[in-house]
Amino acid sequence: MTTHEPGLYIHVPFCRGKCPYCDFYSFRADAAFKARYTDLIIKNIIEEQTGKGLTFRTVYFGGGTPSQLGAQNLCRVLDVIQKTPHAEVTVECNPSDLCEEWTQAQLDALVKHGANRISMGMQSAVEQERKALGRRAGKQQVEQAVAMVKAAGVTDFSLDVMLGIPFQTPETVRQSVAFCAESGATHLSAYLLKIEQGTPFEKVEKTLNLPDEDECCELYLTACEEAEKNGFHQYEISNFAKPGRASRHNLIYWNDEEYIGIGPAAHSFFSGKRYYNTADAEHYHAVPDGDGGSFEEYAMLRLRLTEGLTEQGTKERFGFALPAKVRQAAAPFAAQGLLISDEAGVRLNPRGFLVSNTIIAALLS
């Protein structure tokens, strides 16, 4: 399916320091490196949009920490992007960058140049948990960053909450979700911490006071329940939004639609082909990653959404009804109360999302 109005992802691989649980491609860079990197991605964006004749319906600066690129460089990038009139333009920002390195005027300028959605990595509203994660910003700084975002006129902002972290209990999850609601956030992402190989957390895992598997399940279900209570409706395994405020960019991924990735380690899906950029900030290049767009791939992505795999969507996209084998494989999970299989389609519920890998593999085997 070719829309010619794909999403645009721009990777910013810079971070002020390295969080002890993170294995993303990111590092510290000086002003000259950031300026050169900005020139490089501007060149690549222009090549992509001119070469393919594209106008983007969503733009997402992810990382790393996009706020580390600085307001001026971000505005330079925004100025060259061809966007549809109501494009969603998200910039991930670190709350402590906004408070310590940015001025209100710089944030205002970012909005003036087209940013209309900010996503901030809060991780927890509880100080003990934030410290255990090595986050620089305290809760007060998160509040200050939220105030700056609002003062810039951004009404659409998201906060991240991490689950399964040291010292966390259902009560502290409730506190973090309540903080998001009280701050006026329109979107909430809640991810389970995964201990990645080679990270400092992996080396000291046993000493971290981490919740066990059953406790993690309880924390996730608490987050789902509390988000719902506070008016954030779950639309994906880890994502919750006020009505009409789901991330349009991320929905492109889960609907298996087209997007272009710029920068090292960024992925793309365009004209039925997948490719990814090598993880080298100065000399990255695209590597083919096979064909995309099969029913299996679409189903796997759609089953992450609370809407699930629908009869209507499948018919519109592939011209056939949901395969009988998917329905048959869904039946035992439906009996266990992990998903719903009805005339609209097949969709997992929060308990099903906890074992989504197993269920999705079984439905598509």
Ligand code: SF4
């Ligand atoms: S700020 Fe984000 S990308 Fe950077 S090190 Fe921390 S978790 Fe990783």
